[in-house]
Amino acid sequence: MPSESLSIPPSNSRSKAKALLMDLQDEICKGLEEVDGEGKFKEESWERTEGGGGRSRVMQEGKVFEQGGVNFSEVQGDSLPPSIINQKPEAKGHKWFATGTSMVLHPRNPYIPTVHLNYRYFEAGPVWWFGGGADLTPFYPYLSDTRHFHKTLKEACETINPELHKVFKPWCDEYFFLKHRNESRGVGGIFFDYQNGSGSLYKGQNANGVAAIEAKKIGEKSLSWEELFSLAKACGQAFLPSYVPIIKKRNRQSFSDSQRAFQLYRRGRYVEFNLVWDRGTIFGLQTNGRTESILMSLPPLARWEYGFQAPVGSREALLTEVFTKPQDWFADKSLEEKCLPLGAVD
Amino acid sequence: MPSESLSIPPSNSRSKAKALLMDLQDEICKGLEEVDGEGKFKEESWERTEGGGGRSRVMQEGKVFEQGGVNFSEVQGDSLPPSIINQKPEAKGHKWFATGTSMVLHPRNPYIPTVHLNYRYFEAGPVWWFGGGADLTPFYPYLSDTRHFHKTLKEACETINPELHKVFKPWCDEYFFLKHRNESRGVGGIFFDYQNGSGSLYKGQNANGVAAIEAKKIGEKSLSWEELFSLAKACGQAFLPSYVPIIKKRNRQSFSDSQRAFQLYRRGRYVEFNLVWDRGTIFGLQTNGRTESILMSLPPLARWEYGFQAPVGSREALLTEVFTKPQDWFADKSLEEKCLPLGAVD
Numbered sequence: 001m002p003s004e005s006l007s008i009p010p011s012n013s014r015s016k017a018k019a020l021l022m023d024l025q026d027e028i029c030k031g032l033e034e035v036d037g038e039g040k041f042k043e044e045s046w047e048r049t050e051g052g053g054g055r056s057r058v059m060q061e062g063k064v065f066e067q068g069g070v071n072f073s074e075v076q077g078d079s080l081p082p083s084i085i086n087q088k089p090e091a092k093g094h095k096w097f098a099t100g101t102s103m104v105l106h107p108r109n110p111y112i113p114t115v116h117l118n119y120r121y122f123e124a125g126p127v128w129w130f131g132g133g134a135d136l137t138p139f140y141p142y143l144s145d146t147r148h149f150h151k152t153l154k155e156a157c158e159t160i161n162p163e164l165h166k167v168f169k170p171w172c173d174e175y176f177f178l179k180h181r182n183e184s185r186g187v188g189g190i191f192f193d194y195q196n197g198s199g200s201l202y203k204g205q206n207a208n209g210v211a212a213i214e215a216k217k218i219g220e221k222s223l224s225w226e227e228l229f230s231l232a233k234a235c236g237q238a239f240l241p242s243y244v245p246i247i248k249k250r251n252r253q254s255f256s257d258s259q260r261a262f263q264l265y266r267r268g269r270y271v272e273f274n275l276v277w278d279r280g281t282i283f284g285l286q287t288n289g290r291t292e293s294i295l296m297s298l299p300p301l302a303r304w305e306y307g308f309q310a311p312v313g314s315r316e317a318l319l320t321e322v323f324t325k326p327q328d329w330f331a332d333k334s335l336e337e338k339c340l341p342l343g344a345v346d
Numbered sequence: 347m348p349s350e351s352l353s354i355p356p357s358n359s360r361s362k363a364k365a366l367l368m369d370l371q372d373e374i375c376k377g378l379e380e381v382d383g384e385g386k387f388k389e390e391s392w393e394r395t396e397g398g399g400g401r402s403r404v405m406q407e408g409k410v411f412e413q414g415g416v417n418f419s420e421v422q423g424d425s426l427p428p429s430i431i432n433q434k435p436e437a438k439g440h441k442w443f444a445t446g447t448s449m450v451l452h453p454r455n456p457y458i459p460t461v462h463l464n465y466r467y468f469e470a471g472p473v474w475w476f477g478g479g480a481d482l483t484p485f486y487p488y489l490s491d492t493r494h495f496h497k498t499l500k501e502a503c504e505t506i507n508p509e510l511h512k513v514f515k516p517w518c519d520e521y522f523f524l525k526h527r528n529e530s531r532g533v534g535g536i537f538f539d540y541q542n543g544s545g546s547l548y549k550g551q552n553a554n555g556v557a558a559i560e561a562k563k564i565g566e567k568s569l570s571w572e573e574l575f576s577l578a579k580a581c582g583q584a585f586l587p588s589y590v591p592i593i594k595k596r597n598r599q600s601f602s603d604s605q606r607a608f609q610l611y612r613r614g615r616y617v618e619f620n621l622v623w624d625r626g627t628i629f630g631l632q633t634n635g636r637t638e639s640i641l642m643s644l645p646p647l648a649r650w651e652y653g654f655q656a657p658v659g660s661r662e663a664l665l666t667e668v669f670t671k672p673q674d675w676f677a678d679k680s681l682e683e684k685c686l687p688l689g690a691v692d
Contacts, residue, residue, distance in 0.1 A: 044653065058652045069652065180631045180640075268644070275621035276631065285526045285622065294526075296652050298614070304644040306404045306415065307390065 007197045007224040009128055014097055016229065017121035017130075018074055021101040024119065024236040025072040028103060029057055031240040032070070035247050038063040041070065046290055051076035056293045060300070064247055066108040069296035073289075074099040080124060081286035083279060088194065094125030100132075101236070102280065104297040105243075110263035111250040113138035113145070113186065114270060116297070117239050118280060119232045130228045131193035133168065134239055135176050137186030137270060139263045140255075140315055141323040143339045144346040145246045146187045150329050153190045156238035160231045161223065168192045173326035178273050183324040185273050189242075190235065197223040262316055264303035271302050315342050353543045353570040355474055360443055362575065363467035363476075364420055367447040370465065370582040371418040374449060375403055377586040378416070381593050384409040387416065392636055397422035402639045406646070410593055412454040415642035419635075420445040426470060427632035429625060434540065440471030446478075447582070448626070450643040451589075456609035457596040459484035459491070459532065460616060462643070463585050464626060465578045476574045477539035479514065480585055481522050483532030483616060485609045486601075486661055487669040489685045490692040491592045492533045496675050499536045502584035506577045507569065514538045519672035524619050529670040531619050535588075536581065543569040608662050610649035617648050661688050 010016065029041045039062020047053035054073030059065050076097050085092050100120030107114065119132035136149045150169070157165040172191035177184055223231070274281050274297050284294035310316035322338050329335065339345045356362065375387045385408020393399035400419030405411050422443050431438050446466030453460065465478035482495045496515070503511040518537035523530055569577070620627050620643050630640035656662035668684050675681065685691045 056652075060652065067652070180637045264647075271617060271648075272621060272641070275618060291526045292653055295618070295650065298650040300651065301610075301647070301649050302617075303647050304641065305646065306402075306406065306413070306642055307638055 007222065009123070009225045013121075013128065013225065014099070014123065017232075018099045020229065020233055020236075021099055021119060021121070022072055024233075025055070025057070025070050025101045027237070028101075028117070028239060029070050031244060032059070032065070032068060032105070035244050036062040036064045036068075039065055039068070041068075046293070048075055048288075048290065050078070050288065054290065054293065056290070056296065058296060064107055064109070064112070064251060066106050067300040068103070068105040069293075070101065070103040071293050071296060072099075072101045073293065075287070075289070077287060081283060083282055083286060088124075088127060088129075090127050091124035094127075096122065096124035098122045102297075103239075106267070106299045107247070109251060109253065110139040110255050110259045111253040112247055113141070114267070114299075115243055117236070119236050121232070127196070128225070129194045129196045130232050131195060132232055132235065133172055133175075133189060133191035134235065134242065135172055135186060135189035135191065136243075137266075138323060139266050139319065140259065140344075141187065141319060142250075142344055142346060143329070143335055145249070146323070147329050148245060149187070149189060149242045152238050152242035153235065156234040157190060157231070159234050160227055164192075164231070165190065170326070176273065178269060178277065180276070181269065181272070183269065183320060184326060185270065185324070187323050187329070188326065195223070195228050195231070197225065197228060261303065262310075264299075264301055265305055265308060266319070267299040267302040268304045271298055274298060313342075315344065318342050318344055353568065355469070355571045359467075359474065359571065360445070360469065363578075364445045366575065366579055366582070367445055367465060367467070368418055370579075371401070371403070371416050371447045373583070374447075374463070374585060375416050377590060378405070378411070378414060378451070381590050382408040382410045382414075385411055385414070387414075392639070394421055394634075394636065396424075396634065400636070400639065402636075402642065404642060410453055410455070410458070410597060412452050413646040414449070414451040415639075416447065416449040417639050417642060418445075418447045419639065421633070421635070423633060427629060429628055429632060434470075434473060434475075436473050437470035440473075442468065442470035444468045448643075449585075452613070452645045453593070455597060455599065456485040456601050456605045457599045458593055459487070460613070460645075461589055463582070465582050467578070473542070474571070475540045475542045476578050477541060478578055478581065479518055479521075479535060479537035480581065480588065481518055481532060481535035481537065482589075483612075484669060485612050485665065486605065486690075487533065487665060488596075488690055488692060489675070489681055491595070492669070493675050494591060495533070495535060495588045498584050498588035499581060502580040503536060503577070505580050506573055510538075510577070511536065516672065522619065524615060524623065526622070527615065527618070529615070529666060530672060531616065531670070533669050533675070534672065541569070541574050541577070543571065543574060607649065608656075610645075610647055611651055611654060612665070613645040613648040614650045617644055620644065659688075661690065664688050664690055 033040060039059040041057040041059045043055055043057045045055045052075035054071060056071045059068040078095055080091055080096055098120060100118060102118040104116045105114060114137040117134040122129050134153060154165040157168060168190035172188040173184060175191045176188060281294055327335060336345055379386060385405040387403040387405045389401055389403045391401045398421035400417060402417045405414040424441055426437055426442055444466060446464060448464040450462045451460060460483040463480040468475050480499060500511040503514060514536035518534040519530060521537045522534060627640055668681065673681060682691055
């Protein structure tokens with residue numbers, strides 16, 4: 001059914017998507033170097049034996065960023081790994097093309113959240129789709145920062161269709177979830193995958209009720225290839241405005257050794273998510289991807305501590321009690337009450 | 347076929363296996379506290395909603411051990427996860443019982459290797475098996491330490507059957523392998539799984555030629571439940587003699603900050619193996635196991651560095667060129683030549 005109603009991509013779909021994602025990499029690296037002030041990205045170009053290649057850019061030991069990686073890749077292959085075939089059986093037996101830009105930033109200051117972005121485009125025979133998103137992982141969160149991040153991404157989605165954000169926000173909550181910890185990775189953001197305009201906007205494997213309803217509602221409208229292209233562009237370009245103001249606001253807040261230790265401990269959760277649950281990482285490792293580029297997302301330093309429990313009522317406990325659970329960040333007024341006593345509103 | 351020729355376990359098989367593995371935990375913890383001299387294990391008992399429980403013991407900030415965990419568990423369940431059914435289809439539809447002791451030690455001094463041990467016993471309806479092994483992960487390896495570790499385990503296997511070690515050694519090389527890095531986790535040791543005396547001694551998913559031949563040869567002999575019980579006992583009891591002499595030999599060797607940094611970097615590989623490839627970890631997370639106990643294996647501190655390359659001819663390069671590749675540690679005389687110029691023989 002979905003494949004019959006597919007919008008037909010333009011004849012230059014691959015080069016158009018590729019150019020969009022390369023430009024996004026350029027734009028983001030430029031913005032991040034500006035806000036860091038000292039750190040510079042070093043680029044490494046690489047080729048893949050099976051076809052394609054990429055350019056990996058890494059900043060190490062910057063002033064703001066302890067490590068940051070922004071990776072562009074464009075890869076082709078003859079047969080798809082099971083993780084994709086399970087999701088998209090129509091793609092089976094076709095040669096495939098995938099291009100994407102992904103980014104993870106690990107700031108030094110625990111008051112600045114770690115952040116991730118990924119936008120990608122995929123073709124295999126008759127099927128194609130856009131995917132991507134961005135999500136924020138704070139250590140010492142503020143409600144105002146969280147709201148700013150979500151608001152900026154919401155507005156970007158709404159330039160394409162006013163209903164999209166209602167689906168992409170819970171999809172993000174569902175995707176960036178550590179089942180073995182019963183925790184979200186952070187405060188979420190937006191996430192979408194398999195977007196081909198066929199109306200099947202939400203195909204997560206573990207849909208929660210709310211998101212499934214929203215998806216059905218939006219399913220009545222079809223988005224064209226061009227609209228989905230514009231969606232990826234708008235969301236990608238919204239990244240710097242969603243994140244840079246948070247850096248500027250928090251960068252001068254001083255932090256203690258124990259806050260640094262808590263940041264490293266929470267970075268352990270980031271490692272756990274990426275290696276155990278992240279489909280992008282698994283796809284990369286299964287398709288003989290470039291390991292160093294795939295694992296660029298891992299933090300420069302991380303810590304595990306058996307049985308760690310944040311003290312009741314602490315700023316650290318607030319993280320897991322409020323900020324690593326899916327929330328309605330705008331409408332839920334009880335969030336202010338929970339954050340206010342700990343100075344975590346603004 | 348295999349299930350027809352199974353030796354019948356004694357009526358008290360579960361309690362016998364459980365007692366063996368609890369005693370092993372006690373013995374190992376006692377020996378490790380002695381050699382550490384300062385650190386003590388703290389115990390936490392826990393119960394699992396679905397049935398069973400365990401006792402987790404952790405040493406933190408010891409003199410020798412930056413972190414060490416020795417975990418005993420005994421769990422039951424109604425239905426098995428796919429990772430087990432794929433390997434043992436006969437177990438499908440049966441209630442299951444599993445008991446095991448597992449250990450990972452992260453010493454502070456980079457000259458002392460990280461080490462892992464796990465022995466376990468499993469029953470599900472008509473099927474049962476023993477599994478386990480031990481493997482060594484050095485950072486600044488010595489050939490003599492590696493040989494001592496292997497020799498001690500080899501002798502333990504040979505008290506049961508002179509052919510076993512020829513299978514369990516390559517099986518270990520195969521199991522503790524990071525495909526995405528094309529590296530072994532370390533210098534190996536022994537590994538076996540699904541041992542029920544039916545003659546199918548080697549059922550690894552990615553058998554290399556050598557090991558498959560050896561397995562066939564041993565397949566002519568069947569081991570009884572009692573012999574396999576004795577195997578687990580002998581190998582478990584061989585752990586302290588295989589490892590403690592290495593600690594005593596290396597403990598006073600001083601190390602630099604850059605050697606410490608290399609140790610933390612290599613600990614990152616340990617995290618990658620455990621979260622991406624380790625069946626034990628995956629089984630635990632799939633069966634709603636106790637996350638803190640399962641992830642006790644992760645190091646207290648780990649580091650990732652994009653694009654790290656050890657200098658040519660360095661002690662660090664020796665690790666990946668020689669000590670994270672499967673080797674015939676006893677017969678291959680070229681190993682001495684490679685290790686001698688870097689002072690890595692004895």
